Amino acid sequence: MSRDLPKGDIPTLILATLADGSLHGYAIAREVDRATKDALRLREGALYPALRILEQDGMVTSEWIVPTAGGASRRVYSLTEQGRGELARRSREWRLYASFMSAVLGKGEPDAEPT
Numbered sequence: 001m002s003r004d005l006p007k008g009d010i011p012t013l014i015l016a017t018l019a020d021g022s023l024h025g026y027a028i029a030r031e032v033d034r035a036t037k038d039a040l041r042l043r044e045g046a047l048y049p050a051l052r053i054l055e056q057d058g059m060v061t062s063e064w065i066v067p068t069a070g071g072a073s074r075r076v077y078s079l080t081e082q083g084r085g086e087l088a089r090r091s092r093e094w095r096l097y098a099s100f101m102s103a104v105l106g107k108g109e110p111d112a113e114p115t
Contacts, residue, residue, distance in 0.1 A: 010050045011059075012094065013042060015079060015087040018060060024074040025051060051077060059083035 017023065017031050025047055032042040054060045060083055066073045079087070 007046065010042065010046055011054055012087070012090045013040070014047070014050055014054060014077075015059060015083055015090065018077060018079040019084065019087060022076050022078040024065075024076050028077065054083070057082075059086055 013032050014028060017028050017035075023031065025044065028051075029042040029044060029047050032040055051060065051062075055062055055077075058080060060077045061080055062075050062077045064073050065076045
Protein backbone atom coordinates (compact mmCIF):
# COMPACT_ATOMS: atom_id res chain seq x y z
CA MET A 1 0.00 0.00 0.00
CA SER A 2 2.97 2.34 -0.38
CA ARG A 3 1.50 5.66 -1.47
CA ASP A 4 1.71 9.36 -0.79
CA LEU A 5 -0.35 10.67 2.07
CA PRO A 6 -3.46 12.79 1.61
CA LYS A 7 -2.55 16.38 2.48
CA GLY A 8 -5.10 16.54 5.34
CA ASP A 9 -3.56 13.54 7.13
CA ILE A 10 -0.04 14.95 7.27
CA PRO A 11 -0.54 17.35 10.21
CA THR A 12 -2.14 14.58 12.28
CA LEU A 13 0.78 12.24 11.63
CA ILE A 14 3.26 14.97 12.53
CA LEU A 15 1.47 15.76 15.79
CA ALA A 16 1.25 12.07 16.70
CA THR A 17 4.93 11.51 15.93
CA LEU A 18 6.01 14.51 18.03
CA ALA A 19 3.88 13.30 20.97
CA ASP A 20 6.76 10.95 21.86
CA GLY A 21 9.39 13.71 21.85
CA SER A 22 11.15 16.37 19.81
CA LEU A 23 12.54 15.47 16.39
CA HIS A 24 14.03 17.15 13.35
CA GLY A 25 12.08 17.03 10.10
CA TYR A 26 13.88 14.14 8.45
CA ALA A 27 13.47 12.04 11.63
CA ILE A 28 9.72 12.76 11.65
CA ALA A 29 9.41 11.45 8.09
CA ARG A 30 11.49 8.36 8.84
CA GLU A 31 9.48 7.60 11.99
CA VAL A 32 6.26 7.60 9.96
CA ASP A 33 7.94 5.28 7.46
CA ARG A 34 9.12 2.99 10.27
CA ALA A 35 5.82 2.95 12.16
CA THR A 36 3.87 2.05 9.01
CA LYS A 37 6.48 -0.34 7.61
CA ASP A 38 6.87 2.05 4.66
CA ALA A 39 3.16 1.82 3.77
CA LEU A 40 2.74 5.59 4.24
CA ARG A 41 5.44 7.87 2.85
CA LEU A 42 5.82 11.31 4.37
CA ARG A 43 7.81 13.18 1.74
CA GLU A 44 9.87 16.23 2.65
CA GLY A 45 8.05 18.33 0.02
CA ALA A 46 4.83 17.91 2.01
CA LEU A 47 6.38 17.68 5.48
CA TYR A 48 8.07 21.07 5.76
CA PRO A 49 5.10 23.18 4.58
CA ALA A 50 2.90 21.31 7.08
CA LEU A 51 5.44 21.92 9.86
CA ARG A 52 5.48 25.65 9.05
CA ILE A 53 1.69 25.83 9.24
CA LEU A 54 1.60 23.87 12.51
CA GLU A 55 4.20 26.25 13.92
CA GLN A 56 2.26 29.33 12.75
CA ASP A 57 -0.87 27.88 14.37
CA GLY A 58 0.93 27.33 17.69
CA MET A 59 0.76 23.52 17.56
CA VAL A 60 4.55 23.04 17.43
CA THR A 61 7.61 25.08 18.26
CA SER A 62 11.06 24.76 16.76
CA GLU A 63 14.63 25.63 17.60
CA TRP A 64 17.96 25.27 15.86
CA ILE A 65 20.24 22.72 17.49
CA VAL A 66 23.97 22.92 16.83
CA PRO A 67 25.71 19.58 17.44
CA THR A 68 28.71 19.75 19.78
CA ALA A 69 30.78 17.34 17.66
CA GLY A 70 30.45 19.38 14.49
CA GLY A 71 28.00 18.37 11.83
CA ALA A 72 25.11 20.35 10.47
CA SER A 73 22.67 22.35 12.56
CA ARG A 74 19.14 20.97 12.58
CA ARG A 75 15.78 22.51 13.28
CA VAL A 76 14.09 20.42 15.97
CA TYR A 77 10.33 20.48 16.40
CA SER A 78 8.39 19.99 19.63
CA LEU A 79 4.71 19.62 20.38
CA THR A 80 3.05 22.42 22.38
CA GLU A 81 0.18 21.98 24.85
CA GLN A 82 -2.11 23.39 22.18
CA GLY A 83 -0.73 20.78 19.79
CA ARG A 84 -1.43 18.01 22.33
CA GLY A 85 -5.03 19.18 22.58
CA GLU A 86 -5.36 19.26 18.81
CA LEU A 87 -3.88 15.76 18.56
CA ALA A 88 -6.44 14.48 21.09
CA ARG A 89 -9.28 16.10 19.11
CA ARG A 90 -8.03 14.70 15.79
CA SER A 91 -7.54 11.25 17.32
CA ARG A 92 -11.15 11.19 18.55
CA GLU A 93 -12.42 12.27 15.13
CA TRP A 94 -10.28 9.67 13.36
CA ARG A 95 -11.49 6.83 15.59
CA LEU A 96 -15.10 7.85 15.01
CA TYR A 97 -14.56 8.05 11.26
CA ALA A 98 -12.86 4.64 11.26
CA SER A 99 -15.75 3.12 13.20
CA PHE A 100 -18.24 4.44 10.63
CA MET A 101 -16.15 3.07 7.78
CA SER A 102 -15.98 -0.31 9.53
CA ALA A 103 -19.75 -0.32 9.96
CA VAL A 104 -20.28 0.36 6.26
CA LEU A 105 -17.77 -2.31 5.31
CA GLY A 106 -19.60 -4.81 7.51
CA LYS A 107 -16.97 -5.07 10.23
CA GLY A 108 -19.05 -3.82 13.14
CA GLU A 109 -21.28 -1.13 14.52
CA PRO A 110 -20.21 2.51 14.68
CA ASP A 111 -19.13 3.88 18.04
CA ALA A 112 -21.19 6.48 19.84
CA GLU A 113 -20.69 10.18 19.09
CA PRO A 114 -17.72 11.73 20.91
CA THR A 115 -18.49 13.98 23.84
